[in-house]
Amino acid sequence: MKLHFTRKALDTLPLPAPGVGRAEYQDDEIKGLVLRINEVGEKTFSAVRWSKANQKTIRVTLGPYPDVSIEKARKRAREVNEMIAAGTDPTEERRRMRSELTLDQLFEIYLDRWARQRKKTAREDERDYANHLAPRFGNKRLSEIRRPDISRLHSEIGKEQPRTANKILALLSTVFGRAIEWGYADANPIHGLKRYPEKKRDRFLQRDELPRFFDALATLPNPTARDFFLMCLFTGARRSNVLAMRWEEIAFDQAMWRIPETKNGTPQFVVLHRAAVDLLRQRRKAADSPWVFPSTTSKSGHLVEPKKAWALVLKNAQLTDVRIHDLRRTLGSYQAITGASLAVIGKSLNHKSVQATQIYARLDIDPIRDSVQRAVDGILSYARVAPDAPS
Known part of the structure; x- marks a missing residue:
C-alpha cells in the first residue's frame, strides 16, 4: 500500500489483522522506502529494490521508527538506491562492516x-x-x-x-x-534517555578575592604559569588559545593578537590591554621559542595543563571553586560592571549566536578596546601589590 510518510500517518497506522503477521507500506516520495508494522505495533523502515546486477531483490533494514526519523529513512533509502544502481549489494557490504564489531x-x-x-x-x-x-x-x-x-x-x-x-x-x-x-548500527540506544538539568556556571573572581589572587600570583615560583594565568585574565581568551599563543600572532604596534582559529572555527582579533602588552614585551626579551608559553616537556612544545600551579595559586589565595576558565568570565563580568554592552562583551570574548553575530558584525574595534581597558583597569585596581614583572 502506498502512503505519504508523515509522523501523523505513521503514528496512526492500524495493526495488521490477526494471523497476517505484518503489513507493509510504501512511501510515495522515495522509491523503495517501505515501513513494516507487526502485530504488536513495532514499525521498521527498510529499503527494497531489485538489483539488476545481482539479479535479486535486496532488502536493507534502515532502523526502527521513530528512533529513525522519516527524514533520515528517506536519506538512507536514497543512498541504498544509489548503491544498488551502481551494482553494489548493501546487505553484503553491511555484513562485512558490522562483523564482530565491539x-x-x-x-x-x-x-x-x-x-x-x-x-x-x-x-x-x-x-x-x-x-x-x-x-x-x-x-x-x-x-x-x-x-x-x-x-x-x-x-x-x-x-x-x-x-x-x-x-x-x-x-x-x-x-x-x-x-x-x-552502517555499523541500526538504532541509537541513547535515544529517549533524559539528561540531568544543568545550571550554567557564573563563578568569577569577586572584588575581595582579587587582592589575594594577585598576591598568590606574585609568589608563584613558575613564571611561565603565572604569566599564562595573567594573560587569560587580561584577554578573556579561551584557555586553549592562550596556551597555543605564538609570537607571530602578536602585533605589538597595534596591541592586537590574532588567533588563527577559535572554538567557533573562525579567527579572532583580541585587543590587548597595556598590562598584557607589557607582559608580552618582557617575555619576548628572553624568548627562544615560537610559543609565548613554551614547555620543554610537552609534545606540543607549549604549556599544556598547569594544574599544579593553579592548585598552588588557589591554596595560597584561599580560593575555592575557581577554575582557569573563570578568569575568562571574570573579564566579561568586569566589562559589564564598568558599563559595557552585552554586544561589546560578546564580541570581545568571541561568543557566537545567530542574533548576536548580526550585531557584532557592525561593531567597531574601538568600543571593544575601551571596554577591555576599563575592565582590566578595574581588576588591577583591586590588587594590593602589582604582580612582579615577568621574567
Whole structure:
C-alpha cells in the first residue's frame, strides 16, 4: 500500500489483522522506502529494490521508527538506491562492516574517521571514553549495549557529577549516530534517555578575592604559569588559545593578537590591554621559542595543563571553586560592571549566536578596546601589590 510518510500517518497506522503477521507500506516520495508494522505495533523502515546486477531483490533494514526519523529513512533509502544502481549489494557490504564489531573497535573508527579530523575536543573524547565507557562497554558488541545499561551508568556518574554524566551520554550518542550513518548500527540506544538539568556556571573572581589572587600570583615560583594565568585574565581568551599563543600572532604596534582559529572555527582579533602588552614585551626579551608559553616537556612544545600551579595559586589565595576558565568570565563580568554592552562583551570574548553575530558584525574595534581597558583597569585596581614583572 502506498502512503505519504508523515509522523501523523505513521503514528496512526492500524495493526495488521490477526494471523497476517505484518503489513507493509510504501512511501510515495522515495522509491523503495517501505515501513513494516507487526502485530504488536513495532514499525521498521527498510529499503527494497531489485538489483539488476545481482539479479535479486535486496532488502536493507534502515532502523526502527521513530528512533529513525522519516527524514533520515528517506536519506538512507536514497543512498541504498544509489548503491544498488551502481551494482553494489548493501546487505553484503553491511555484513562485512558490522562483523564482530565491539564498541572499542567502533570508537577507534570514530576517532580516525570523524573526531580527529573535525573535533577540537577529540582528546577529551578519548579521555572520557577511557575513563567511563571503555570499562563498562568496551568489549561488548554493539547489539549487546542496551538502553537500561546506559541509563544505569548515567545514573551512577550523575550522583556526583551530573554534567559529566550528560557529557558521557552525549559522546556515546554521537558515536552511535556516526555508526548508524556508516552502517555499523541500526538504532541509537541513547535515544529517549533524559539528561540531568544543568545550571550554567557564573563563578568569577569577586572584588575581595582579587587582592589575594594577585598576591598568590606574585609568589608563584613558575613564571611561565603565572604569566599564562595573567594573560587569560587580561584577554578573556579561551584557555586553549592562550596556551597555543605564538609570537607571530602578536602585533605589538597595534596591541592586537590574532588567533588563527577559535572554538567557533573562525579567527579572532583580541585587543590587548597595556598590562598584557607589557607582559608580552618582557617575555619576548628572553624568548627562544615560537610559543609565548613554551614547555620543554610537552609534545606540543607549549604549556599544556598547569594544574599544579593553579592548585598552588588557589591554596595560597584561599580560593575555592575557581577554575582557569573563570578568569575568562571574570573579564566579561568586569566589562559589564564598568558599563559595557552585552554586544561589546560578546564580541570581545568571541561568543557566537545567530542574533548576536548580526550585531557584532557592525561593531567597531574601538568600543571593544575601551571596554577591555576599563575592565582590566578595574581588576588591577583591586590588587594590593602589582604582580612582579615577568621574567
